[in-house]
Amino acid sequence: MKVAFLTPEFPHEKTLPSAGIGASIFNLSKGLILLNHSVIVIVYGQDRDEVIQEKGLTIFKVKNVKFKGFSLFLTQKKVERLINDLYITGKIDIVEAPDWTGFTSFLNVKSPLIIKLHGSDAYFCHLDNRPVKFKNKFLEKLALRRADGVIAVSKFVGQLTSKVFNLNLTFNVIPNAIDIKLFNPNETEENNCILYFGTLIRKKGVLEIPQIFNEVHKVLPNVQLILVGKDASDIKTGKASTWQLMRDRFSTNAKPQVQYRGQVPYTEIKNYINRASVCIFPSFAEALPVSWLEAMAMKKAIVASNIGWAGEMITNTKEGILVDPRDYKAFSKAIVNILNDVTLQNNLGEAASVKVKKMFDLEVIAQKNIDFYKTLVNNV
Template sequence: MKIAFLTPEYPHERIGHSGGIGTSIQHLAQALHTLGHEVILLIYGQNEDAQFKDQGLQFYKIKNPKLKGLSWFLTRKKIQKLINSLHKAGKLDIVEAPDWTGIASFINVNCPIVIRENGSDTYFCHLDQRPVKAINRFHEKQALKQVDGIIAVSQFTGDLTNTLFNLNRPFTVIPNAITLDAFKPSNLNLDTTTKTILYFGTLIRKKGLLELPYVFNIVNQIHPEATLLLVGKDSPDIKTESQSTWALMQPLFSETALRKVNYIGAVPYAKMREQIEAASVCVFPTFAEALPVSWLEAMALEKPIVASSVGWAKEVIDDGENGFLVHPTAHQEYADNIIKLFEDQRLSETFSKAARQKVVQRFSSKIVAQQSVDFYTQFIKP
């Protein structure tokens, strides 16, 4: 099968910054290639039109045409022309697009096109309790109405998306996944006396970063030796119009707790696993996700997790079995669970082993790649 992914991002040195969508596509694309399928990456919003091949995957960089008021239309027609030419040449059978900003709207192609719901702008604005741009909502709904099929990365995301757009479109739940071989614990003899709390991801309000200082302040009172490591790109805050979420966070820490916080910014994706493996506990106090790859990475590397209890969370973590789920605003409970993992090494190890086993059984890229192929097959004419 010849599968193309239409995406605004992908973690590659020639592409630029990538977030969760790009990372999830990378794991899936590599697994599909391993299964013997041909994979094309159609990456829009680039600084040039170019194509190259790497690790068996074919890349097309697409530069968006710039014309005030018509850029959205011209970009879609440019993508449409490329897809149709590749399909005519026998180079692709099906295209998968994200729901983000409805890039698939008004793209009329001669092959099937499906959407994988990793969370639209409308979806995230709803969870973040802020207004969505009308143009984004319009395109996202139009795209969902016109595509051939829909995958949702979680039942929660599929159900909420249908509700928000007043749709009743059927969808198939296929979760995000990771490549297990790339996240195999190295079994380093880490110093279990150190107490390092790790958050990795974008520093932004919707990820619960303005709740984390209150949690760490409580932990710091009980375990003043504990450290909090923050890894990820800083971002502006829409609500306050501050240019830095990190700047908003700092005054929220107590004076003594702040001295134990280390923010190192973003690190290359290839280096991230080193930070995860060195951590004692990983925390994800987020308000808005679909099915986060970062959680799967930490679980696969056998790290105990205290994560958000919102929406999608129970589809990833079984509370009290392979991690703890707590609402981000329940600061005392959140801190208590981190402290519990610090002080009970046996519980920490039990969670760690169970977490990796959950990923092996449910979120392996090999399993998810085959589920995706089975889904694509129903739309491809023999």
């Protein structure tokens, strides 16, 4: 099958910076290529128009059209022409695009079009309990209505998206995938280290981390906390740096045990995971986070949020510990218990690794996507 992904981001040295959606598409593309399917990625919002051929993958970089008041519409039409040309010439069979900001809302493409629910702006605003821009919600809802099929990366994101937009959505649940071959654990000496990796942003619960670590430090004063990820502005306070907000919340005694390494290359993330004794993810808003899968694949004990999507990834007390991130004492107690019990660490990590291999490996997920794509392509 010939699959095209339309996306605002994709991780490549010649494209602009990418985040979670890009990583998800990158992993799925690898899985599809391994199964001998053809993949084209169309990345809009780029610095120039360019075509990149690499390792069985074709990337179309698309520069947005600049025209005051009409930039979005004109860029949509530019992308529409590209997709239709690729479809008419037999280079693609189907197109998949994310729900974020509803870019496909006014696309009239000849190929079947799938929307994948990674978490729209309206979805995340709902979880954050903050207002959503009317334009974004309108476009996201219209894009969903016009889609030929919908995939949700978790049942939670599918059901909540349906509720947020007051739509009776029919969707298939196909989770994100990772390349488990890239996240094989290495033997390391025992290291009392807690790791958080991901963007430093309020919705990921990072402002709860200082209070949680302060409690851990009271019991285990020699334990280190390492934070890895891009700093972000804080939408609630208007502050330019979430890290600055976090730093002020660590106790005087705990602060020397905290290291913020900033954003590091994706290839280095696994080195940080490997050295950690426990990974923490106190998030309030996710769809199905790839970072959790990466830690699970590397046999790490995890303490994470117990909200919605979490139970679809981790069975509490089997592959990790799920806790309300607002309950600092319970969250910190779970971390301390893991750090004090190497057997518990190992058991959680082993079970997590087994689950990822069985349910989230990129070839497994790629085949599920192909099976769904065929149901739409065969009905054209």
